[in-house]
Amino acid sequence: MALRPIDNALPITPERPKKQAKVTVLPHKEKADFGVNDENNVPLPPPLTADSSIDYTPSENLKPFPDPDVKIQGLVGGLDSKDWLKMCESLNDVRRLALFHSNILLPILENVMPVLVKAIKNPRSALCKTSIMASSDIFKAFGEKLLEPAISAVFDILLLQLLLKAIQDKKFVCEEADRTLKTMVDSMSPLLLLHKLQAYVGHSNLRVRAKAAVSISNCVSKMDxxxxxxxxLVSLIQTAANLLNDKLPEAREAARSIVVSSYEALVENEEQKKDSWESFCQSNLPAIYVQAVVKIVSS
Known part of the structure; x- marks a missing residue:
């Protein structure tokens, strides 16, 4: 009987799998807590934002430049910067130059104004507010020089932008625009400014119309x-009569103020004031408006 040959090869032992490194996975809550204040930990400071570096200095706290001639040289370049923080810094320079060195700013004002309008249109609220504050200081410094032919067209655009910003959603921008519109009226001849504002009292946006009416009312209150x-005078009374039926209370209140200012200026003789006022209204207003206008002063 033949013997089976013996296999001298060593048996193959299967390789044991390598032990994987242990990975610790944080629970979802632990990962979410990084960088968040917790009552068991030391409170973290609030994160810094770009807007926190913007300086909204009131006009009365601004200071003159020790070297305005040097500062003016790079002003337009800074205003044209693509860095909005640099633009804000340059707009604050405009404010200081306007208030304390207006004779140096005046020669380049024609170049500064379009950039100012562009900044007001910017959707970034910090830049928008800074540019509105700069507009206010320019009004204080230059007044009705802004209505001269070289700048008048840009002023028209600026005025519309201020009216639009006074009705937008962001409260701190609206409030700044309202203050600037008031400064504009205080700084300019009411007669010249009325011709500019008259174009917006019939605006299709009733909120713009109301803001224009308020500025017209403020102008009229300064006039003799x-x-x-x-x-x-007839145009003023007709404007007021139309606004008395406006949808917004702000416009209607402005209309009443225009009527009162006109009435007080027109009537000087105490004994004849009622008759002369009624006669004036009847001669210059449609019959449906007369009673409403007369009633304002009689009450």
Whole structure:
């Protein structure tokens, strides 16, 4: 009987799998807590934002430049910067130059104004507010020089932008625009400014219309009878009569103020004031408006 050959090869032992490194996975809550204040930990400081570096300094706290001639040289370049923080810094420079060195700023004002308008249109609220504050200081410094032919067209665009910003959603921008519109009225001849504002009292946006009405009311309150007649007293009363039916209370209140200011300027003789006022209204207003206008002063 033949013997089976013996296999001298060593048996193959299967390789044991390598032990994997242990990985610790944090629970979802632990991962979410990184960088968050917890009552058991030391409170973390609030994160810094770009807007936190913006300086909204009131006009009365601004200071003159020790070297305004040097500062003016790079002003337009800074205003044209693509870095909005640099633009804000340059707009604050404009404010200081306007208030304390207006004679140096005036020669380049024609170049500064379009950039100012562009900044007001910017959707970044910090840049928008800074540019509105710069507009206010420019009004204080230059007044009705802004209505001169070289700049008048840009002023028209600026005025519309201020009216639009006074009605937008962000409260701190609205409030700044309202203050600037008031400064504008205080800084300019009411007669010249009325011609600019008159274009917006019939605006399709009722909120813009109301803001324009308020500025017109503020202008009229500064005028005497001669100024009203030069602008057109009949036109003022007709504007007020139309606004008395406006949907917004702000516009209606402005209309009443225009009527009162016009009435006080027109009537000087205490004994005849009622008759002369009624006669004036009847002669210049449609019948449906007369009673409403007369009633304002009689009450």
């Amino acid at each position: 009878l001669e100024g009203m007649k030069e602008f057109g």
